[in-house]
Amino acid sequence: MLKRIRAWYAYVPTDLPAGEARIFAGAKIGYSAWMVVQGLSAYIFLQLDQNVLAAYNGAGVLLTAFCFYCLVSGRPDIGFHLVNGQNIVGVILVTLFIGLKPAFFLFGLVGLVYSPLSEWVSRRTQAVLMSANAAAFIGAIALGLTVPPVAELPPLWNLIFATVNGAATAALLLMVVLTYRHAVDVAEAALESEFRKSEALLHNIMPxxxxxxxxxxxxxxxxxxxxxxxxxxxxxxxxxxxxxxxxxxxxxxxxxxxxxxxxxxxxxxxxxxxxxxxxxxxxxxxxxxxxxxxxxxxxxxxxxxxxxxxxxxxxxxxxxxxxxxxxxxxxxxxxxxxxxxxxxxxxxxxxxxxxxxxxxxxxxxxxxxxxxxxxxxxxxxxxxxxxxxxxxxxxxxxxxxxxxxxxxxxxxxx
The missing domain is CATH 3.30.70.1230 (Nucleotide cyclase, GGDEF domain)
Known part of the structure; x- marks a missing residue:
């Protein structure tokens, strides 16, 4: 069973362009992990009497499941738009209800950095999404500094969330860096290979x-x-x-x-x-x-x-x-x-x-x-x-x- 699950996550349709194929398997894993995180967050918020945030995360599980379906059914762009919109709304909503201390506003920064990596939308759309995530990140900070939270969490939970969200943000940003580094390495290797071929061809034509x-x-x-x-x-x-x-x-x-x-x-x-x-x-x-x-x-x-x-x-x-x-x-x-x-x-x-x-x-x-x-x-x-x-x-x-x-x-x- 584990082998079948691993093989399913690793499978990439052969007809996908190279850029989309590189992130297809990673997107499946990301959507799955995001559903688990949102489900766990919904349960925790429910126990802390944060019913609005619990309902939001519960609805987020269903929305992410739909995004997952869009990915595997051949419409990954729809899922990418929806999950970005959810992230932007979530950054503002969570900050409004429980403030800056749990550090949920950091996910606006994650969305800003991840938006350019998508091969499913145009460069113009990527720029729009980057701007929206940047606005959400800055707006959440301004909101948290000027407006008191609706229902602040206990100090222990603020610390727990801040630790987890900070570590998650650092890990996700590291993944962005590594993804970018890998893409650059692949591109440079391909460029070097083509350069060697062109040089060899030119040297075959003349001294x-x-x-x-x-x-x-x-x-x-x-x-x-x-x-x-x-x-x-x-x-x-x-x-x-x-x-x-x-x-x-x-x-x-x-x-x-x-x-x-x-x-x-x-x-x-x-x-x-x-x-x-x-x-x-x-x-x-x-x-x-x-x-x-x-x-x-x-x-x-x-x-x-x-x-x-x-x-x-x-x-x-x-x-x-x-x-x-x-x-x-x-x-x-x-x-x-x-x-x-x-x-x-x-x-x-x-x-x-x-x-x-x-x-x-x-x-x-x-x-x-x-x-x-x-x-x-x-x-x-x-x-x-x-x-x-x-x-x-x-x-x-x-x-x-x-x-x-x-x-x-x-x-x-x-």
Whole structure:
């Protein structure tokens, strides 16, 4: 039985808005406790020959029961208005009959503080109720100081009521503070969570350093970078594959291989610029310059070849990529006001794209400029010269792999 009662009080309808749901269970407990308090007060006042106050508290039990019914039947605003009105009338009536000594006027202060917590009425109504409770609190004090009570209670009962009412007021005000503190904590936690999500999303769109600049000054951002290395990768035969696969299967496959590429980019501390269809673009050397930009991109390209082969084996799809790399100067910046993007411009971008589009399936084609930066640390195979639109004949190479650095045999060194 106790479990059922506890479960009933803890139950909150699932269709309630978040604000109302937070106070629904507390309101059920509050109404129940208030009925008990008023019933006990009615009995005590009856024993003290305070028949008017006994009748008032008795009627208050019935009124609170109706407020309780309004709460659980879907009209909590009606109950909130009635219980506030009862509190305001009670503060004045009790003070008029037995004075300030029993400290019932403190409940005007409680009503003043509790009114803004209700999610069942508008902000304007909350302000009206706050003003009414404040007026009742001040009016009760003025009434108690200027008008003698109708029938003052014995000193012992004044002390008992003052102690109980003072403690109850302190406890209720503490509950208000704790409720407010909890609401603030929840709101701050939610705000922090959403802030982290928005930051992560922004950092996925562009480099963190550029994102911070954009937040500080949302104007055009354009930077020149003297030496970077750009990689383009493309899935060979993607158009044919698209015609033979369902949209869901195609997107799933792209997501699978590009997610592998993303992980490799992160592990090498490079900057992914974008994907366009089945094309994948990465750069090294910006937004912060690095001396090993060509080496880093070369290592990425080799790892991407391995990743593509792994995905091909895992999925049973014949999946091959073609990679092109070129090094040189670029301009990088953010364009657009809506769906803005971080992008690169310049001949270096165009040549890197041509290195990929004029490459061979399953191979990594690099320009002579990139080949010079790789020195002897990578194994290269000369391809010869190819015609590059707008540039004429250009010498190119195939990147075969990274050379193994051998350590000298220290045992033979005397």
């Amino acid at each position: 963190p350093a550029v994102a911070e600049r954009l937040k500080q000054n949302p104007k055009v951002i354009a930077d020149s970078h003297k030496q970077v290395t750009i990689l383009f990768a493309d899935i060979v035969g993607f158009t044919v594959m698209a015609g033979r696969s369902s949209p869901e299967a195609l997107v799933t496959l792209l997501n699978r291989i590009f997610s592998r590429f993303d992980a490799l980019v992160d592990s090498l501390d490079l900057e992914k610029i974008k994907t366009i269809g089945d094309a994948y673009m990465v750069v090294a050397g910006l937004p912060a310059a690095r001396h090993d930009h060509a080496e880093a991109i070369a290592r990425l390209a080799l790892k991407m070849m391995v990743a593509a082969e792994q995905v091909s084996q895992e999925t049973g799809k014949r999946l091959q990529i073609r990679v092109g790399i070129h090094s040189g100067p670029v301009v990088a910046g953010v364009i657009g006001q809506k769906k803005f993007a971080y992008d690169l411009w310049g001949d270096t971008v165009n040549i890197a794209a041509r290195m990929e589009s004029h490459g061979e399936t399953g191979k990594i084609q690099i320009s002579a400029d990139t080949a010079k930066l790789l020195d002897e640390r990578f194994e290269l195979e000369p391809r010869g010269t190819i015609e590059i639109k707008g540039k004429g004949q250009m010498a190119t190479y195939f990147l075969i792999g990274e050379r193994t650095v051998t350590q000298p045999d220290v045992q033979n060194i005397q």
